[in-house]
Each structure stands twice: as structure tokens, then as C-alpha cells.
Amino acid sequence: MPTITVDLDDRSYPIYIETGILKNTGFLFSEIRGQHVVILSNVTVAPLYLEGLTQQLEAHKKNVDHIIIEDGESFKTLDSFEFVLSKLLEIPAARDTVIVALGGGVIGDLCGFVAACYLRGIDFIQIPTTLLSQVDSSVGGKTAVNHPLGKNMIGAFYQPQAVYIDTHSLTTLPEREYAAGMAEVIKYGIIYDAEFFTWLNENKQGIKEKKEALLATMISRCCQIKADIVNQDEKEHGVRALLNLGHTFGHAIEAEQGYGNWLHGEAVGAGMVLAAKLSKMRGDISLTQLQDIVSLIEFFDLPVDGPATMTAETYIQHMKRDKKVLSGTMRFILPIGIGSAVVVSDVSTQELTVLLD
Template sequence: MEKLTFSLGNRSYPIIISSGLCNNICSLWHLKINDKALIVTNQTLGALYLDRLIKLMQTAKIQVDHIILPDGEQYKTLDTINKIINLLLKQLHDRNTTLIALGGGVVGDLTGFAASIYQRGIRFIQIPTTLLAQVDASIGGKTGVNHLLGKNMIGSFHQPTLVIIDTDFLISLPSREFNSGLSEIIKYGIILDSTFFQWIEENLHLLLALDTSKLIYCIRRCCELKSSLVSSDEYEIKNRALLNLGHTFGHAIEAYTGYGKWLHGEAVAAGIVMAVRTAERLGQFKSIEGNRIVKLLKRANLPIRGPLEMLPENYLPYMMRDKKTISGQLRLILPLTIGIAEIRHDVPNQLILEAINDCQNIH
């Protein structure tokens, strides 16, 4: 078992990583006899794991309710939040209730947002079941829902009290979902750690083969890297924004195509290549390193260009509505070299369009 602390002063919380954790999950919680909890999950995960989790909690004499949501990014909406709030009210849950997110990034974002607004804030625990959620979405306290005009435009910062990462969940994860998570892993190497990027290059085949020891190391390293940024910039005033490499482009893809058609990690992968090509056009990033990134994304079975039906000019309206735009200035995260990235506010729109067009011709 690996354990690390996400450091945020008196709101710090443990992240526990291992295989088989969910067989003894209640022993890890700070819940007492007769405490109340609500499990939030989706149809896919509920069918696989919900009954077992409920039985464990009932054995521990925790009063537990549950809600099963439809599965998919298109359901990350205010309507879904309202369903969670309605159940909390009907079942007389109070400020001592703990919400438990059992699922991927969508479930985690919904649960965290509901926890942040119910009775002005209650506790929640993350049990991420996808690779993307385990390495990124479940930690750091970003919560929210989508709007038709932009991804994650309605939300809050609300930290969990505990994150439990069980690599056994990845065994039943569809390969497309697993690959989606690899884009966030590769992102960490590009922006923060060249040694880790090289480790991914050397061990990708073992990650794809679900080697437990490699997965645990990889997930821990991602959590460490994210913690190092968020602990000093929780509300994304400065360097936490580096974690958004590829996301401004990727969010445009998700909004344009309709949420759920492209997985988040797939859109981010294409967005990373667009950011790389932008940095190359600015003369701040070597094409040999850009080609190295493209090669790794291809090995991870991830897209390296956006939807063919999406023209370069289709990106900008969504990008200008992105949360990372400040005072009308588009803020992009661009690499300087593998392991180092920067935040740019001064990239001309025409250059961005040219970089997106470059990516449409990559094979």
C-alpha cells in the first residue's frame, strides 16, 4: 500500500493507492457507527461494485443511501446535480453526511460539486475507478458541470477528505477508457518531469499490460506532481494552470462534437499536439521533441489530431469562452522543452489557427 498526503494545511487529506483496497474499504474511512453516507455512482459501475460496497458499509453500521446516475459526460449537468440534492433532502441528510464518489471523472466532479453546495458544504470521499480519475480528476478539488457553450463552466473548488485508489478497478476498464487516462499521465511528464516522461516511454507496454507495480508507481508519481502544484496554488491563480496543457484545445473539441463523443483524455491528447505545434511555430520548442511526444501518444492509442469535420476556425469561439481566458486574453499552456512548460497570454489567433491546421495533416 502506498500512502501520500495532499498538502493543504488543515485541509490536507490522504491518498491511498494499492490493489484490493475495496475489500477492506471501510477500515480506511473516518466514519463512525451510525454515520450517514450517500454513494454516488453510475449505471456501469453500480452493476459491478455497488452491492459489495453497500454490504461493507452496512457491516460497519454506517447508514448508507445511494443514487445511480446515467453513464456519460453528457449527463454532467445541473439537472443531474438537482437529482442528487433532491435525494439528500428526501432522505434527511444533514451537514454530517459524507458523499462517496464511486466512478470516473464525471461521477467525481458531480459528487464534489453537490458536496460543495449542499447545506453550504459537506464532506466527500473519492473512489476513482478510471485511470484518468486516479491520476488527475479525483485529486485537487476541482468540481463542476458542463454548459452547452463550454466544459466545466459551472463549478467550485472543494477538496475531498480522502482519496482511495484501487488499481483492481482498472482490470474491468475498457481499453479506450484506459488509454484516455494515459494522456493525462503523459501530460505530467511534458510539463513537469522529463525523467518521468522517459519512464513512461520505457514502461508504456507494461502499463498497457496492467502491471500492478508499474501502475502504482505511475499513479503515485502523478499524484505527487499534481500535489506539488496545487498545494502552492489551490485556486489556479498562477502555476496550477500548467496542468491544463492541451485542455483549452481539448475542451473545444468536446463542446463542438457534443459531450461524450470524444473521451476527455482523447480530446486532451489531440490538444497536446496542437499546443506542441503552437510552441514549435513560436520557435520555443524543438520539432524533434514534438515528434517524440506524438510518437508516444500514438503508442498509447490516442488521437493526435482533432475531428476531421472540425475546421481550425471552429476552435476559437469555444477557446475564448474557456475558464483559462482572462480579460479577453486567451491563456495557453505551451512546452519549452520536455519537462518544462509556461503560460502564454500573447499568442496571435492566426498562429493558433495555423498550428491547428498543421495537426490536421499529421498521420
């Protein structure tokens, strides 16, 4: 089984990647130190995997409880956070309880934040079932919920005990969700690995068709890049900020349109194009490089333009509340060629107006 390690001293943990992992929970036992497991899932994923996972855990003498919430970004809220905490208190969960996130990015982010806060911290395990969560949100310990005034503004850095990625779960993923995950995949090539960007271009048709061998290679590379970056900068004081390419624009789109109306990956796709266009305006990438970025994003059926109804003023209003703002100054992640990016804080309102209007 391919294994990647997020190396954070006493908070280090493995990422396991394999097809069929959800059919064999033996892999979990070394990570579950107590006898009580609470599985957090949603109404879409639970019917697919919850029963089988529960039966196998119970067969190995684990006491299993479930908490099920509604599906979608609109439920990544403080209300859901309170609901899950209340359920844990009712069960009741103890310090040796392990909470398992079975689902996509919303479930993983919510579960991690709950785990960080319940009894001041209990163990949790990530079992991501969407492409976006497998390549990005399940790794690195960023946990949060959304607020109407900003995405992921309330949360904590809290690392899981392990991440288990079953590539077979992507066969049940709706095409729109799969495409949204590809935005985060493409991001890694733009900011960190030009060879990976080239590989994505060369294999894009097979990836779109979800060929198993390509998916395993692709997901492994993304997780390795994420692990490398998190190993260097766990709490985003430096290089980890590069992982937010496209997110400053993307979060503005999500906040303005309403969480869930644009999927996160769709907003990031459009946001990466805007970041690349801004970089081209500033002379940091060539027209050919911009076209290559737009072409790959477009190939995976992602939007390359923001909502027609959003003005520069609307974007800027939301971006001023972005969590990357420091001392009142907006910061942007911009590509400088393919395979490298920088954080800049000298983007003027005039530049943004030219770009966005």
C-alpha cells in the same frame, strides 16, 4: 499502503493507493465521521462495486443510501446536479452525512460540486475507478458540471476528506477509457517531470498491458505531482494552470463534438499535440521533442489530430469561452522542452489559423 498528502492546512487530506482497496472498507472508517453514508455512482460502476461496498459499510454500523445516475460525460450537467441534490433532500441527508463518489471523473466532479453546495458544504470522499480520475480529477478539489457553452464552467473548489485508489479497478475498465486516462499521465511528464516522461517511454508496453507494479508506480507519481502543484496553488492563480496542457484545444473539441462523443482524454491527447505543434512553431521545442510527444501519445491509441470538420474559426469561437481567458485574452499552456511548460497570452489569431486550418 502508499500514502500521499495534499497539504492544504485544515483542508489537507490523504491519497491512499493500493490494489484491492474496494474489498476492504476498513480504511474508510477514520474518514467517515458520521453514521450516514450516501454513495453516488453510475449504472456502469454500481453493478461492479456497490453491493460489496455497501455490505461492508453496513457491517460496521453505517447507514447507507445510494444515488445512481446514467453513465457518461453527457450526464455531467446541471440537470444531474439538481437530481442528486433532490435525492439528498428526499433521503434526507444531514450535515454529518458523508457522500462517497464511486466512479470516474464525471461522478467525482459531480459529487464534489454537490457536496460543496448541499447545506453549504458536507464531507465527501473520492473512490475513483478510472485511470483518468485516479491520476487527475479526483485530486485537487476541482468540482464542476458542463454547460453547452463550455466545459466545467459551473463549479467550485472543494476538497475531499480523502481519496482511495484501487488499481485493481482498472482491470474492468474498457480499453478506450484506459487509453483516455493515459493522456493525463503523459501530461505530467511533459509539463513537470522529464524523467517521468522517459520512464513512461521505457515502460510503455508494460503499462499498456496494465502490469500491476508499473500501474502503482505510475499512479503514485502522477498523484504526487498533482499534490505538489495543488499544494503550491490550490485555486489556479499560478502554477496549477500548467495542468491544463492540451485542455484549451481539447475542451473546444469536446464542446463542438458534443460531450461524450470524444472522451475527455482523447480530446486532451489531440490538444497536447496541437499545443506542442504551436510550441514548435514558436521555436520553444525541437522537432525531435515534438516527435517524442506525438509518438508516446500515439502509442497509447490516442488521436493526434483534431476532428477534420473543425476549422480554426470553430476552435477560436469555443476557446474564447474557455475558463482560462482573462480580460478577453486567450491563454495557452505550451511545453518548453520536455518536463517544463509555460502559460502564454500572446498567441495571435494568425498563428492559430496557420496551426488549425
